[in-house]
Amino acid sequence: MIPPVPSGTRLLGITGAPGAGKSTLAAALRERDGVAVVPMDGFHYADVELVRRGLRERKGAPETFDAEGYAALLRRVRAGEADVVAPMFERDLEQPLAGAIPVPATGTVVTEGNYLLLDEPRWRAVRAQLDVVWHVVLDDAVRIERLVERHVRFGKTPEEARAWVASVDEPNARLVEACRERADLVVELS
Numbered sequence: 001m002i003p004p005v006p007s008g009t010r011l012l013g014i015t016g017a018p019g020a021g022k023s024t025l026a027a028a029l030r031e032r033d034g035v036a037v038v039p040m041d042g043f044h045y046a047d048v049e050l051v052r053r054g055l056r057e058r059k060g061a062p063e064t065f066d067a068e069g070y071a072a073l074l075r076r077v078r079a080g081e082a083d084v085v086a087p088m089f090e091r092d093l094e095q096p097l098a099g100a101i102p103v104p105a106t107g108t109v110v111t112e113g114n115y116l117l118l119d120e121p122r123w124r125a126v127r128a129q130l131d132v133v134w135h136v137v138l139d140d141a142v143r144i145e146r147l148v149e150r151h152v153r154f155g156k157t158p159e160e161a162r163a164w165v166a167s168v169d170e171p172n173a174r175l176v177e178a179c180r181e182r183a184d185l186v187v188e189l190s
């Protein structure tokens with residue numbers, strides 16, 4: 001059951017641990033309500049910048065995202081600016097792609113990603129642009145299996161996928177779960 005979006009919402013955030021079902025829920029809202037979806041994943045730094053910062057091995061952690069750029073784009077959306085075009089994350093390339101998602105100047109926009117409720121200045125600036133934030137939860141064993149499957153689908157071996165989940169995704173999942181109490185609504189998925 002997908003909860004109703006509160007009327008008058010300009011920006012709805014969906015957060016939750018990696019693999020919990022954020023992107024799938026956002027896509028379901030697009031189908032049901034015709035909302036536009038802006039993924040936080042579009043604000044991954046490109047590999048070229050991660051290498052410059054010495055962060056290539058931590059890709060997916062909070063410091064590997066352009067949180068300032070994300071907050072600035074959400075501010076433009078909130079202001080009802082015309083011609084806002086958000087970046088997407090291209091999963092085959094595993095790179096962000098600028099100028100990929102046109103954002104309507106009116107109506108509800110959903111944005112989804114791991115770190116919308118992180119208690120750090122650069123992420124609080126993101127939260128400040130959102131009207132409402134939902135936190136999605138899914139049984140950990142199911143979530144981890146789906147996460148491994150997704151990594152395999154995009155090119156990792158099962159062993160590489162499990163190692164990546166254990167060393168990168170799960171520490172990030174714990175950071176995200178620690179933010180649960182700041183959500184306006186917790187949505188249990190299955």
Ligand SMILES: Nc1ncnc2c1ncn2[C@@H]1O[C@H](COP(=O)(O)OP(=O)(O)O)[C@@H](O)[C@H]1O
Pocket residue numbers: 016017018019020021022023024025146147149150190
């Ligand atoms: N209800 C479901 N049943 C089976 N697989 C699902 C379901 N919901 C999501 N998935 C799959 O689980 C994986 C993680 O979901 P996703 O929405 O990508 O999570 P997130 O965006 O939170 O990381 C994806 O491969 C997705 O296709």
Ligand SMILES: [Mg+2]
Pocket residue numbers: 022023024
């Ligand atoms: Mg996702």
